[in-house]
Amino acid sequence: MERLIEGHKHFREDIFPQRRDQFHLLAESQAPRWLFITCSDSRIVPDLILQTGPGDLFIARNAGNIIPVETVEDGATATIEYAVEVLHVRHAIVCGHSDCGALKAALNRPDPQLMPLASRWLGHVDEAFHYKPQPDPADGEHADLAALIRGNVIAQLENLKRQPSVARAMAAGTLSAHGWYYDILRGSIEEFAGGRFVPLLELPKVE
Numbered sequence: 001m002e003r004l005i006e007g008h009k010h011f012r013e014d015i016f017p018q019r020r021d022q023f024h025l026l027a028e029s030q031a032p033r034w035l036f037i038t039c040s041d042s043r044i045v046p047d048l049i050l051q052t053g054p055g056d057l058f059i060a061r062n063a064g065n066i067i068p069v070e071t072v073e074d075g076a077t078a079t080i081e082y083a084v085e086v087l088h089v090r091h092a093i094v095c096g097h098s099d100c101g102a103l104k105a106a107l108n109r110p111d112p113q114l115m116p117l118a119s120r121w122l123g124h125v126d127e128a129f130h131y132k133p134q135p136d137p138a139d140g141e142h143a144d145l146a147a148l149i150r151g152n153v154i155a156q157l158e159n160l161k162r163q164p165s166v167a168r169a170m171a172a173g174t175l176s177a178h179g180w181y182y183d184i185l186r187g188s189i190e191e192f193a194g195g196r197f198v199p200l201l202e203l204p205k206v207e
Contacts, residue, residue: 022054022055023054025055026054026055030055030058030087031055031087032055032056032057032058032083032087032089033056033089033090033091034052034056034057034058034089034090034091034092034093035057035058035059035060035079035080035083035084035087035089035091035092035093036057036058036059036060036093036095037059037060037061037065037067037076037080037092037093037094037095037156037160038059038060038061038065038094038095038096038097039061039062039063039064039065039095039096039097039100039102040061040062040063041097041100041101043097043184044095044097044182044184046059046095049182049187049189058079058083058087058089060075060076060079060080060083062075062076062121063101063102063118063121064096064100064102064103064106064121064122064124064125064152065094065095065096065152065153065156066102066121066124066125066156066159067080067094067124067156067159067160067163068124068159069159069162069163077163080092080160080163080165080166081163081164081165084163084165084166084169084175085165088174089175090174090175090176091175091176091177091178091206092160092166092175092176092177092178093177093178093179093180094153094156094157094160094177094178094179094180095153095180095181095182095189096149096150096152096153096156096179096180096181096182097149097181097182097183097184098139098142098146098149098181098182098183098184098185099142099145099184100145100149100152102121102122102125103125103128103145103148103149103152104145105118105122106122106125106126106128106148106152107145107148109122110122125152125155127152127155127158127159128148128149128151128152128154128155129148129151130151130155131151131152131154131155131158132147132148132150132151133147133150133151133154133196133197134147135147146181149181150181150190150192150197153179153180153181153192154179154192156179157177157178157179157192160177161177176206178191178192179191179192180192180200181197188200188201189201191203
């Protein structure tokens with residue numbers, strides 16, 4: 001805990017005073033442009049990877065960046081609905097990542113008696129096997145897992161588009177949906193575009 005307390009002390013004494021006006025505005029409202037749906041994995045730090053700051057991203061996180069479609073209600077879909085209907089985000093991004101523990105578990109399911117909730121949750125990634133692309137030799141010994149993770153990005157992107165609020169906004173032209181794969185080792189992002197994953201930095205710029 002001491003590390004966290006010292007970190008807060010640094011923020012409170014050194015960082016907050018320099019950005020007091022920004023935080024004053026954020027204390028009254030938020031207007032994020034991007035909904036960022038990603039994994040709970042501690043290695044994924046969206047504001048570091050994308051160099052964004054407070055108020056920029058509306059973030060939804062869970063194990064495996066999953067978007068359920070058959071449940072009546074859950075935290076993931078409620079967050080999406082709020083982001084689209086209330087905050088009017090312009091872009092919704094599903095971001096998976098290399099070495100994802102949830103997708104590793106999908107390959108080797110945990111003991112349902114030991115982890116019953118996790119076992120049921122992993123049922124939401126079954127479609128990843130359907131969308132799994134051919135393994136990329138560039139991913140080396142982890143190519144099969146990386147392919148399944150990319151397949152899960154595609155599957156969850158499809159689930160995202162099936163959310164009623166998202167479907168309405170996309171039909172109206174006020175929302176774009178994106179599927180990303182983040183490689184922790186390389187520090188690079190690929191976007192699913194034109195039926196394949198393409199380096200994000202090679203795509204045309206989008207506002």
